[in-house]
Amino acid sequence: MDAFASLFQSSGKGWSHDSLKNFRQISPAVQSHLKNVYLSLCCALMASAGGAYLHLMLNIGGLLTTIACIGSIVWLLSIPPHEEQKRFGLLMAAALFEGACIGPLIDAAIKVDPSIVISAFVGSALAFACFSGAAMLARRREYLYLGGLLSSGLSMLMWLHFASAVFGGSAAIFKFEIYFGLLVFIGYVVVDTQEIIELAHHGDMDYVKHSLNLFTDFVAIFVRILIIMVTKKLCREGEEREEEEKKRLKWVVGQSWRGSISYLSTFFYAKFDGTLSSIISVSVWCFPAFVYRITI
Numbered sequence: 001m002d003a004f005a006s007l008f009q010s011s012g013k014g015w016s017h018d019s020l021k022n023f024r025q026i027s028p029a030v031q032s033h034l035k036n037v038y039l040s041l042c043c044a045l046m047a048s049a050g051g052a053y054l055h056l057m058l059n060i061g062g063l064l065t066t067i068a069c070i071g072s073i074v075w076l077l078s079i080p081p082h083e084e085q086k087r088f089g090l091l092m093a094a095a096l097f098e099g100a101c102i103g104p105l106i107d108a109a110i111k112v113d114p115s116i117v118i119s120a121f122v123g124s125a126l127a128f129a130c131f132s133g134a135a136m137l138a139r140r141r142e143y144l145y146l147g148g149l150l151s152s153g154l155s156m157l158m159w160l161h162f163a164s165a166v167f168g169g170s171a172a173i174f175k176f177e178i179y180f181g182l183l184v185f186i187g188y189v190v191v192d193t194q195e196i197i198e199l200a201h202h203g204d205m206d207y208v209k210h211s212l213n214l215f216t217d218f219v220a221i222f223v224r225i226l227i228i229m230v231t232k233k234l235c236r237e238g239e240e241r242e243e244e245e246k247k248r249l250k251w252v253v254g255q256s257w258r259g260s261i262s263y264l265s266t267f268f269y270a271k272f273d274g275t276l277s278s279i280i281s282v283s284v285w286c287f288p289a290f291v292y293r294i295t296i
Helices: 003-009 017-023 026-059 063-078 085-101 105-113 114-137 142-167 173-202 207-256 258-283 289-295
Strands: none
Touching: 017 207, 026 085, 026 173, 026 207, 063 114, 063 207, 085 105, 105 114, 105 207, 114 173, 114 207, 114 289, 142 173, 173 207
């Protein structure tokens, strides 16, 4: 779980505190490693998109794909790094199942507005590229110190989500989980990028595992941006419908005086709240990416 602590567990790599103050440029070997990492990340994202598409066509996303995704990740981490082809195949399988897991959320977003999915992906890609690029261009590796803080934030999110599931939550808690979780995983993009560079400088060229770390960050960011955009879209539509209903209800009351305001208002709010709650219930899952981030 603790990305920062994991830096000090690289056996036989001669890790020292001075590595955090390393000003040297990225070596050609590390640059080649980063190319492999980001190429694997792109392949994983395409596999994840394929998994989401399979859910839209075949409705396969659910508990089984969640278990399969977690199982693929555990299997991948148990295989020695030198078996690259097998581990890469498991990475693609995990990404495929992960895409199927978030397929219901994507399906719900498409029903609200298909353009939201594309906008959320573009926004996630831009945020990921900017923060990952900033981490690579930073001369000092001082962002690694954020690892412990981010792990604490992630633990707080986990316990808050558990408490909400047991004792009941609220809209305010849900918004806090989404926005704070977005900040946490954006921070993980910076920390993981610099961690990958530092580990590569010390001989750890496991590009499959490193791309898996970045893939979980990207998925977590995409899911939260998508939820934010869907809820905002529903709120805007709800406000517009409310204004239309108010005008219509005024006319009805002026014509009939039968007290139609109470009935129609109750019907409208019940329908809108049902739509919003269905989006929230679909989105608030224990995603395999979240589980992976907690357990590493």
